Amino acid sequence: MISVSLNYNRSDANISSDITADVQVDLLENDIPIISGGWQCSIRRNGKSLCRISDWQENYLQSDDENIGCELIEIESELDNNFRLRRFLLLDTVNQIFIAGDVVSCSKGVKRIREVELQYESSFIYSDMLQAAPLSRGGKSDIIFRPYSNLRGQLKPLSFRVIPFALSSVRFLRAIDGRICLSQDCCCGLSIFAPLFFDFKLSRISKPAIWRELTVGENMEKVTSDNAVGYRIKIDKDQFLIYYSLTSPANRTLLGHNLIDSICYAKFDPKSGVNPLLTK
Numbered sequence: 001m002i003s004v005s006l007n008y009n010r011s012d013a014n015i016s017s018d019i020t021a022d023v024q025v026d027l028l029e030n031d032i033p034i035i036s037g038g039w040q041c042s043i044r045r046n047g048k049s050l051c052r053i054s055d056w057q058e059n060y061l062q063s064d065d066e067n068i069g070c071e072l073i074e075i076e077s078e079l080d081n082n083f084r085l086r087r088f089l090l091l092d093t094v095n096q097i098f099i100a101g102d103v104v105s106c107s108k109g110v111k112r113i114r115e116v117e118l119q120y121e122s123s124f125i126y127s128d129m130l131q132a133a134p135l136s137r138g139g140k141s142d143i144i145f146r147p148y149s150n151l152r153g154q155l156k157p158l159s160f161r162v163i164p165f166a167l168s169s170v171r172f173l174r175a176i177d178g179r180i181c182l183s184q185d186c187c188c189g190l191s192i193f194a195p196l197f198f199d200f201k202l203s204r205i206s207k208p209a210i211w212r213e214l215t216v217g218e219n220m221e222k223v224t225s226d227n228a229v230g231y232r233i234k235i236d237k238d239q240f241l242i243y244y245s246l247t248s249p250a251n252r253t254l255l256g257h258n259l260i261d262s263i264c265y266a267k268f269d270p271k272s273g274v275n276p277l278l279t280k
Helices: none
Strands: 002-007 021-029 032-045 057-062 070-079 083-092 097-106 118-125 130-134 143-147 160-164 170-176 179-185 192-199 209-214 228-235 238-245 252-254 257-259 263-269 273-279
Touching (some): 002 070, 021 097, 032 097, 070 273, 097 238, 118 192, 143 170, 160 179, 160 209, 192 238, 238 252, 257 263
Antiparallel strands (some): 021 032, 032 118, 057 070, 070 083, 130 143, 170 179, 209 228, 252 257
16 A cells, blocks of 8 residues: 655755755655655746745645545645745555646736746655666656665565656656656746656556646636646556646636646546546
């Protein structure tokens, strides 16, 4: 059984000037660490680091009390220059999927100037018993992590695959010095959504994967990616969908499915369409 914990009661004194946020994430499989340590991110606006100026606040928490197999944690903090950082973790134990991401957005009332550039980098610490096998030298594809083959007589961490959803703005995804490192640029407005998709189902890890950014509609018009985003991923016979609103919820559509939520995580079937597993 995969479990995740998030500890964000850390002092800002432990954060260097070029790190915007650092919280503790522990992702375990039967108490064996897969990811454990600081989830760091640095955000720059026109080359200058954005800094946190408020404590973390728990924005939303949904445990698996109703036995739906999904849990969601959201925390947020204010940044300087009228920006906010929202950090979320979604765990689907039934389908063995973990999604983690950061949302950087400007506060309401701030004019969205297209000339402003946002640069985002984040990293997770993975187990030193795992080795990385990137599936592309270009650095924008998925990476498979497996235990070292010479491990003997000890419990091994679970193999997994990590995929960068937002390909249109991803600069690279790499495994560097024991960290999973994502670098991404803002492609529209003053907001950026930086998610990573972790797949822990062993039967899917080596199967071909295809993922796409989807068109979100509102009032018969395309919604820009600084307002809402949607992604679909197909691995073997399974298809999943994630929708995230970077603004206040609105009546929108995605793959013919009507949405009034901030978040929708679903399975997708060509015959039955979108089947939500978690909404908020």
